[in-house]
Amino acid sequence: MEALQIFVAIFILALASSFTFASDPSPLQDFCVAINDPNGSAKLAKADDFYFSGLHIHKNTSNTFGSTVTPVNVAQMPGLNTLGISMVRIDYAPNGGLNPPHTHPRASEVLVVLEGTLHVGFVTSNPDNRLISKVLYPGDVFVFPVGLIHFQYNIGNTYAVASAGLSSENPGVITIANAVFGSNPSINADILAKAFNLERKMVKNLQSKF
Amino acid sequence: MEALQIFVAIFILALASSFTFASDPSPLQDFCVAINDPNGSAKLAKADDFYFSGLHIHKNTSNTFGSTVTPVNVAQMPGLNTLGISMVRIDYAPNGGLNPPHTHPRASEVLVVLEGTLHVGFVTSNPDNRLISKVLYPGDVFVFPVGLIHFQYNIGNTYAVASAGLSSENPGVITIANAVFGSNPSINADILAKAFNLERKMVKNLQSKF
Amino acid sequence: MEALQIFVAIFILALASSFTFASDPSPLQDFCVAINDPNGSAKLAKADDFYFSGLHIHKNTSNTFGSTVTPVNVAQMPGLNTLGISMVRIDYAPNGGLNPPHTHPRASEVLVVLEGTLHVGFVTSNPDNRLISKVLYPGDVFVFPVGLIHFQYNIGNTYAVASAGLSSENPGVITIANAVFGSNPSINADILAKAFNLERKMVKNLQSKF
Amino acid sequence: MEALQIFVAIFILALASSFTFASDPSPLQDFCVAINDPNGSAKLAKADDFYFSGLHIHKNTSNTFGSTVTPVNVAQMPGLNTLGISMVRIDYAPNGGLNPPHTHPRASEVLVVLEGTLHVGFVTSNPDNRLISKVLYPGDVFVFPVGLIHFQYNIGNTYAVASAGLSSENPGVITIANAVFGSNPSINADILAKAFNLERKMVKNLQSKF
Amino acid sequence: MEALQIFVAIFILALASSFTFASDPSPLQDFCVAINDPNGSAKLAKADDFYFSGLHIHKNTSNTFGSTVTPVNVAQMPGLNTLGISMVRIDYAPNGGLNPPHTHPRASEVLVVLEGTLHVGFVTSNPDNRLISKVLYPGDVFVFPVGLIHFQYNIGNTYAVASAGLSSENPGVITIANAVFGSNPSINADILAKAFNLERKMVKNLQSKF
Amino acid sequence: MEALQIFVAIFILALASSFTFASDPSPLQDFCVAINDPNGSAKLAKADDFYFSGLHIHKNTSNTFGSTVTPVNVAQMPGLNTLGISMVRIDYAPNGGLNPPHTHPRASEVLVVLEGTLHVGFVTSNPDNRLISKVLYPGDVFVFPVGLIHFQYNIGNTYAVASAGLSSENPGVITIANAVFGSNPSINADILAKAFNLERKMVKNLQSKF
Structure with missing residues (x-):
């Protein structure tokens, strides 16, 4: 009996977590809160499913790259499921905090600088591999197209902070x-x-x- | 001769502005900068096409609703074309600054409070018309699903500021x-x-x- | 044992109803009938899954607005699941039957008048908020773009009836x-x-x- | 000079007609009226762009198959451009009027019978090739999934009429x-x-x- | 107890096979291996989920049409799930081996001839029904647009082999x-x-x- | 006059090349041949627009990496425009010919080995960065999910050749x-x-x- 319960529970987790990510391009209902609970349903959605807190807090950047990314995607906020949007906060240590060259396989990113001075850039695909870069100050916005290699680098001597929107609930x-x-x-x-x-x-x- | 030039110029504007908005769901090249200039091409894209400045500035909120929306979409930043993402900054006057009930016909919105205290909410579709609402403080994040009526209301006695990402280059x-x-x-x-x-x-x- | 059965049953309803709405943009099989029955599968689909009856019946319009909407979407016809289309019939009382201003967050609508005389219109998004309207007679067709506020109003002194197609299995x-x-x-x-x-x-x- | 004008005119037709069909999956603006006129723009859209008349008229069915299809797609109604929806009226001669086996390569179809008695059906893909069919009476609705072979056949001894919505502005x-x-x-x-x-x-x- | 286990097993197959096909247009995670096993999850994906063997083997073409299609879609390679791509090998008997007129309701196909000489073609939609055809030799590539009727016919006196990519995990x-x-x-x-x-x-x- | 002609010609190239790439997710007509010629139109499409030759030829691999990629995408075959599919042939020198670690920002890839022995693999996204790899022999098929870093490496002492389908007309x-x-x-x-x-x-x- 217990074995079956465990079996069903594993199954629930497998299916529910699979389902969680099943329809970015366009929702088919008002929302579809991602759940790990078999009793859940859209009817029972509550405000907290659409809510996340703590993005104002300066994060510790004492790590290899001198930067910390705080994501708010469907894993943190189940109400994002099927909505095709998510957010991140990025903290950069002074004098060289780096969000190192990376890609998002499933999202474009639009970033705004809240504090500090960032050198940012992305590289276009072959054969040109053009570097398109800019120095950004508070209030400056820049966009990184989906799948392209990009980075942000704190060239100022103060902490830097950026906030970004991404065009997928789970950008990767x-x-x-x-x-x-x-x-x-x-x-x-x-x-x-x-x-x-x-x-x-x-x-x-x-x-x-x- | 001049007539033809004008004719061609109008045509260029018509076509170029039409073209500007022709493919949200998934890009077909690294980027496709929206242009009103017949000499433009992807090869000639420059960093400023992906850049916008001034989002750190407190906006004047002396208007009917006591709020000001500063959009950064494809009209302000041509490099957003085809990328399915855009951004806004919203300023709210103290004691009742209101971003009144509205919808975005083509985007979900994820919003983070930068300053102040906002009462926010959205209403689900018929027949329930449930109000899902929350009081947000700095660092709090909330999501408004595509097409649903939503609002933000400054219930604090200080200015409030929010930043939001939207899942379309031209959310409406x-x-x-x-x-x-x-x-x-x-x-x-x-x-x-x-x-x-x-x-x-x-x-x-x-x-x-x- | 019974507890487990109930648990599984609730789970089935939760998952199945979640799944029901998981892929508008483009189907991945001939069809995918929405089911609340764990024994169901595409193999077992029957003609009745793709069928609905009664859309020819004049509906009672003795209500506040003097209009009645009869939807045929995935909730009424499970075979619509994943197919991105649905239908409605609308009945309007004489002399002012009104389908009041509303939006469909997930669909455009193309409407044909079957009987009567309707004043119809939609309002474009900000900043123009242009009203685009028309008086329609039997056989006239009009389209309401996705997400825009629109209405139909019976300006004739007879009953009116319209039929419409919508570009989602669950338009809202x-x-x-x-x-x-x-x-x-x-x-x-x-x-x-x-x-x-x-x-x-x-x-x-x-x-x-x- | 004239040569150039002709050259430009041909170009306009080529581009404009190409553009006409450039974005089904999700619009990027309220609407984007399909134009063959270089002076046109979304700003200038008028109610007639969203309007078509005459769908109430019984069509002549004196042809090989004894049926006539009257389409209302983007070619007839330019305002349908980018909206992912269109409509048809179908007339069937008594005693065997046939809309012969056909497919729509880019749309699912939901059909309602307005008059008469139709035997309708579609065939699933390989390897099963199941015929899923039904006899429909006025007010009955049936859906034909995208790309599948389907037909309607008037088995009554009176004229029959159906109206259908299709999930593309240009279903084919x-x-x-x-x-x-x-x-x-x-x-x-x-x-x-x-x-x-x-x-x-x-x-x-x-x-x-x- | 056994009844319940069977019930759950059927349910698993129903849900899992339903789920298998729930999101072509754009994945929401790196991959989402299609499973019929309740213990499976993305974390546990292994190389064999993305692997298929045997496409180099000449297939027996002693059948009615003198051709054999060997598909590699999501049913054969679960790792294709959500990735919008699949493959086939086609073998043609000498002197008239035929892949008879058919459509793929959910995919375009790009085909390369590996051996032999094929007469290939597709027919455009109404009203033109143009046949667009070509004789192909090894190394020649041809594309068949989604939903259109197409065929390949071995007009050489040797075996022919082609390989093709299709734009869906489950083209039909x-x-x-x-x-x-x-x-x-x-x-x-x-x-x-x-x-x-x-x-x-x-x-x-x-x-x-x- | 000449200036105007050049102006118009540049404009044509700019617009036509822009338009070329405007709608991957789902076509809106049978096909939409990408043209750089203002006189072109879908009506005039010819078989050669859907055709490419030479993919059987062993390519020279005397270069840094010991590999050569021969693409057949919309730039080589204009008929691929809007169809969401393309193809490549890859040649690998014996003993270490390498298609070095790369991504396709807009496509998944399914690859079949035609000759030789390849060690292939892809790396999952953060935080796991799992290497999923396999040794492939002729007739073996492997899939590389969209946006992930992947490679192929000839570990045999003979030439190797692979053919692959990609889920975009312009994968990058x-x-x-x-x-x-x-x-x-x-x-x-x-x-x-x-x-x-x-x-x-x-x-x-x-x-x-x-």
């Missing part, structure tokens, strides 16, 4: 260096040596650091 | 009272009297004010 | 006056007083009527 | 027999003989009739 | 002759006689062969 | 190493040093090589 993030040199398991070092024009032992060394 | 805004009582030309007063359960002369009076 | 309806003045719970009267330029007590009076 | 129609046996130029008779298990001369005979 | 196939003359149950012979300009007994004869 | 390619270290202009070396945990002079050295 791929930090380039980590995905390439820190994947699990590792990508064959010969591949990375050839791709990045590095010596094999340098690649191995990089992989050990990520 | 329909301020309910203005569209209903202030359309041009006016909606037949008998219709509005019946719909709103108002006397006809009250409707006429309202229409004269909008 | 927001009757403006009801959503604004009749939400549950009520919107703060100060907000509506300011938005509609009405005295607070007038708002309270209106709210009591809806 | 492929009448199976005509596309297969009446294409221009003809499909190689060996191919059709093999596909339809017919003798080659029978195929040639059929091709001569279409 | 409707073999025209089979769907029309071999549906289950049969389409009324009077309908087909009229549609194809055939004698009723010829239709009955054809129906008996499919 | 971002070769990670080139976009990061070879952008034009270069990304600030401090950013890359921090992101990749490399010394600044190593970054400068890498940038000089790309």
Whole structure:
């Protein structure tokens, strides 16, 4: 009996979490709160499903890159399910806090600087690989098109903060260096040596650091 | 000769402005900067096409509703074209600044409070017409699903400011009272009297004010 | 045992009803009949899933607005699931039967008059709020773009009937006056007083009527 | 000079007609009236762009199949552009008027019978090729999923009329027999003989009739 | 207890197979492996979910049409779920192996010839029904637009092989002759006689062969 | 006069090339051939618009990575416009020919090995960055989800060839190493040093090589 209950519970989690992400392009009802609870339904949606708090708090940026991303997507706010939008706050340490080159496989991002001075940019696809960049000050807005590699870099000597909207309830993030040199398991070092024009032992060394 | 030039120029504006808005759901190139210039092309895109400034400035809210919306959509930032995202800043006067009940016919909106205290809410569609509302403080986030009537109301005694992301490059805004009582030309007063359960002369009076 | 069965049954309803609305933009199979029955599957679809009857019957229009909407969407016809289309019949009482100003948050609507004479219109979004209207006779067709406020008003002295197609399996309806003045719970009267330029007590009076 | 004017005029028609059909899935503005006129713009849209008349008229069905389809799509009503919806009226001669087996490559169709008695059906895709059919009377509604072969057949001894909504501004129609046996130029008779298990001369005979 | 287990198992299959096909247009996560197993989840995806083998094998073409289609869609490769792409290999017998006229209701197809000589074509929709065709040799590529009737015919005296990509995880196939003359149950012979300009007994004869 | 002609010609190229890419998600007509010629129209489409040749030819792989990609997208085959599908052939030199880590910002890819032995893989997004990889032999198929970093590496001692379908008419390619270290202009070396945990002079050295 218990086995069956566990079986059903696992099933519920599997299906519910699968379902959670099943229709970005255009909703089919007012909303469709993502739930992990079999008793839930749209009728029972409550204000807290559409709510998240704490985005005003300065986050600790004492980490490798000197930056911290605080996401508000469907995992944090179930009411975002099917609505095709989400948000992030990004904190940057003074003098070089970096949101390192990354892509969002499923969203464009429009970012506004709240505090500080950021050098931001994105690189267009092959064959041009043009870097389109700008220095941003408070109140400046910049957009990063879907799937393109982009970054933000704090070139000021004060903390910097940005807020951004993204065009998916679950945009995904791929930090380039980590995905390439820190994947699990590792990508064959010969591949990375050839791709990045590095010596094999340098690649191995990089992989050990990520 | 001049006639032809004017003809061509009008044509350019008509086509270019038509084209500007031709593909929200998913881009077909890295970006497609909206242009009113026949010499423009994606190759020539520059950083300023993806840039907008001034969103940090406190806006004057001395108007009927005590609120000011500053949009950053494809009309202000041509690089947003085809990317399915845009942004707004909203300023609210103290003690009752109101972003009155409105809908976005083409976007969901996720809003974060930067300053002040806002009472926000949206109403679900028929037949329930449930009001889902919340009082928000700085750092609080709320989402308004596409097409639903929603509002924000400054219930604090200080200025309030919010920033929001919207899931379309051109979300559209329909301020309910203005569209209903202030359309041009006016909606037949008998219709509005019946719909709103108002006397006809009250409707006429309202229409004269909008 | 019974508890588990109830648990599973509730779960089935929750998931199935959630799933029902999971993919408007483009189907991924011939059809995907919306079911509340765990034994159901596409293989077992039967003709009745794609069928609805009774749209020829003149409906009673003895109600506040003098109009009755008979929807045929995915809730009435499960075979519509994933197909992005639905239908309604609308009956209008003579001399002023009104389908009051409303929006469909998820569909455009194309309407044909079957009997009678209708004054119809929609209002464009801000800042223009243009009223685009027309008097329609039998055989006349009009389209209401997605998300815009629109209405139909029987200006003839006979019954009127219209039939309409909508571009979603579940278009949703927001009757403006009801959503604004009749939400549950009520919107703060100060907000509506300011938005509609009405005295607070007038708002309270209106709210009591809806 | 004249050559240039003609050149520009042809260009206008080419571009404008191309543009006409550029964004079904979700509009990017209130509407985007399809124009063949370089002076046109959304601002200048008028009620007649959203209007079509004459759908109440009984059409002549004295033709091969004993049926006549009267479409109201973007070609007839320019305001449908980008809205993802269109409509048709179908007239059927008594005793066997047939809307022969056909598909709509870009739309699902929901049909309501206004007069008469229709045997309707659609066939599911391989490998099952199930016929899902029904006899419809006035007020009965049936849906034909996108891309599937379907038909309507007047089995009554009176005229029949149906009205249908389709989920695209330009659904397209492929009448199976005509596309297969009446294409221009003809499909190689060996191919059709093999596909339809017919003798080659029978195929040639059929091709001569279409 | 067993009854309940069967009940749950059927439910799992129903839901999981329903869910399998719930979001072509744009994924909402890196991938969403289609599962028939309640323990499965995205976290547990393994390389084999994204893998299929055997497409290099020459297939037996000793059948009615002298052709064999080997699909690799979401039913064969669960990792394709939500990704909007699939593949097929097609083998054609020498001297007339035929992939008979058919449509894909949910996908465009781009085909490359690997071996042999194929006469391929598609027919445009009404009213033109133009046949657009070409003879293809190894290395030649051709595209068949979504929903249009198309075919490939081996006009060489050697085996032919083609590989194709399709723009849906589950494109569907409707073999025209089979769907029309071999549906289950049969389409009324009077309908087909009229549609194809055939004698009723010829239709009955054809129906008996499919 | 000549100036005007040039002006118009530039305009034509700008508009036509813009238009070319305006509607992936779902076509609005049978096809919409991408043209750079103002006299073109869908009516005049010819078989060659849907045709490309030469994909059987072994390509020279004497280059840095030992691989050559031959695309067949809308730039090579104008008939692909609006159809959401394209194709590539990839040749790999023996003993280490590499299609280096890259993403397609707008397409998933399903690949089949025609000759040789490939080690292929993709890396999931943060935080897991799982490498999902496989060794593929002729006839093996693998899928790379949209936006994820992936690669193919020839681990055999013979030439290898693969063919792939992609779910966009214009998928885009971002070769990670080139976009990061070879952008034009270069990304600030401090950013890359921090992101990749490399010394600044190593970054400068890498940038000089790309």
